[in-house]
Amino acid sequence: GQNIDQPTEMTATEGAIVQINCTYQTSGFNGLFWYQQHAGEAPTFLSYNVLDGLEEKGRFSSFLSRSKGYSYLLLKELQMKDSASYLCAVRDTGGFKTIFGAGTRLFVKA
């Protein structure tokens, strides 16, 4: 079966660093995505990993370990506007289906 797990909620302080974990069990793997979604809006793309290792993009970094079925999204220098849901998504081998996790709601407090 297909399963993607991420924590339901996290809280962090403005200026701090937060790591959002994602584990997956899928029938195939052709890339892992992280998206940010503000309430009532469509998700926006943050990162894409297909090979093991760390991808850095400004304040956001994403890590992948295919052998462990594990990824994390790292957010540095948190800002209030980073309060949102963060979705982990895995695309299957054929590249046709993308399965989303339930998302992690991040609350950034002052």
Place this chain on the structure above:
Amino acid sequence: SQTIHQWPATLVQPVGSPLSLECTVEGTSNPNLYWYRQAAGRGLQLLFYSVGIGQISSEVPQNLSASRPQDRQFILSSKKLLLSDSGFYLCVGSVNTEAFFGQGTRLTVV
């Protein structure tokens, strides 16, 4: 760049009424297209995906159906809505590693 136009943005429909949500794609051809539903506080659930005209794969048994009459047109339909069909519906397109999202339709069945 690729964009998806999805309408309407909000919709209130009575139980038992029909549904038709439409999305159209601009800026690319032959995309993979997807309909996702997001229930309140939950992740994106894949409903249908299409790799080409007339090709529809259903992921979850339900009273919804999808059609792709043209390469850049994807339609989600129902003959009779249920209360449980309420949610946020997203049309998503994908070309290679990129995914692009419509703005979503918030459907409330009353």
